[in-house]
Amino acid sequence: MVKTTSKGPETTVADVLIAELAAWGVNLFFGIPGASSLPLVDAVRRNQDVRYIVVRHEQTAAMAASAYNKFTGKVAACLTIAGPGATNLATGLYDAKEDHASVLSLNGQVKMQYSGPGGIQEIDQDAFFRPITVFNSTVADPMTAVKLLTRALRYAIIARGVAQLSVPNDIQAAPLKAAYCERETCLPSTCVAPTDEAVRAVVEAIDGAHRPVIVAGFGALHAAGAVLDLATKIQAPIVTTLRGKGILPDDNEWVAGVHGELGTPHALMLVLKSDLVIACGMSFSDHTGIPPGKRAVQIDIDPLQLGKHPLAVGVYGDCALALPRIAGQVRAREDPDTRQWLAEKKREWLDRLDQEADPEATPIRPPYVMKVLSDLLPEDAIISIDVGDNQWWFGRNFRMKRQRFAMSGYLGTMGFGLPGAIAAKLAYPDATVVCIVGDGGFSMVMGDLVTTIKYDLPIVVVVLSNRELAMIREEQREEHYPPFGIDLTNPDFAAYAEACGGAGIRVTRPQDLPGAVREALKMNTSVVIDVETDPERFPQKKK
Secondary structure: OOEEEOOEEEOEHHHHHHHHHHHOOOOEEEEOOOHHHHHHHHHHHHOOOOEEEEOOOHHHHHHHHHHHHHHHOOOEEEEEOOOHHHHHOHHHHHHHHHOOOOEEEEEEEOOHHHOOOOOOOOOOHHHHHOOOEEEEEEOOOHHHHHHHHHHHHHHHHHOOOEEEEEEEHHHHOOEOOHHHOOOOOOOOOOOOOOOHHHHHHHHHHHHOOOOEEEEEOHHHHHHHHHHHHHHHHHOOOEEEOOOOOOOOOOOOOOEEEEOOOOOOHHHHHHHHHOOEEEEEOOOOOOOOOOOOOOOEEEEEOOOOOOOOOOOOEEEEOOHHHHHHHHHHHOOOOOOHHHHHHHHHHHHHHHHHHHHHOOOOOOOEOHHHHHHHHHHHOOOOOEEEEOOOHHHHHHHHHOOOOOOEEEOOOOOOOOOOHHHHHHHHHHHOOOOOEEEEEEHHHHHHHHHHHHHHHHOOOOOEEEEEEOOEOHHHHHHHHHOOOOOOOOEOOOOOHHHHHHHOOOEEEEEOOHHHHHHHHHHHHHOOOOEEEEEEEOOOOOOOOOO
């Protein structure tokens, strides 16, 4: 709040903090207001350069902030109250932590005179946030507020993680003149160039390989052109991680598809037969499944990721800077046999996907849902996917063109899809934004569908509704347990969307799905397409 004195308006700590964030380009806040954050919230209200998106649960706020950074590389902030508001952020902030997304969590705290046992909504927020954050502090003196804020923002950007700053209510409201504040400098980004020695070592390894293959992850998405240039020069197929899916269109002649359980068989074969894996911005997770003995070079901006897999060469650097230098020095080669083999295998795989996409089966088969979406979604659509069987089918069967997508990677938390779509629409208001989600994940956060209506953020939500936690069913089957605890009692999601002020379309017949998607894409409101789907992965054919 701005206090009025006999000398005129007086700026407060809250005013200065919000103005500082706006000056550094942090202009989007997600959260829920409350007593311990009221001065900060009011400072947001009065600042024309920032926007506050009030959600229905703080988990949505944190997941949306995480997704915003994944989509844009920019920092968004969570702004919540002390105690339960702060604790409700945990899952979304852990998603940011695990996926190295830069997020600022700005939290209210009880007045300093109430610090200690017995304060209402008071918890030890420094202790609570410590395992999640790269920076974590509480403002105890108004004169340190700006310095701590700029430090927090710098840590979030440079260390690529969550920075948390708690500000007691009375300190938020304390008078403060910005001109007399001590600051630190926030770097908007960092680029790490590889050493000449590292580049020469990679070039030597590639030139000595007979069957190299490039594996591109999320960390190489901004270097798609450089990845393709290297692949073309050394005639090496490009395999991706799930999070790297879409780095180039699936129909590019060098793209072999996703590696891992849900990947293409030819991607697996290429990696197994290769004598060198060129790992670009990927971290050798268990889901990607690179064989542990496979000879590899790795390029990564995070030095702690280097060496998780035994390496021939490790390169600390940004893929966008390292790959052009490597491509400029490696030996060019021609390998028409590999190109022809890959083209044939891709045709076989697409034929298989077409066969799986049965346009007559009821309940509707998920491969058919993905084929319809692949055919009808705009080439530049932004897609947010949830965790569960919907994610499995998307990774395996959706055919990327120039779309971009985000997901919860290492944490793998259900409930990410809708908050991710909200963040995407805020980041790219003119783009078609689509959320692909299961009924389990959607029902966790469906309260925030009204947030899309309130702020005029039209999105298309495709719910694969099978009345089961289908991924858990599959995990139980693999571990030889009977199905248990996985059945869901669902509302009519289409009717719910209409009750929220949006539109709803319920689809039970496969022949109705293309028309439903076309209709939804034309609407200027949020639309839920409630698709009755088959929970079985691959049903046994009837004899």
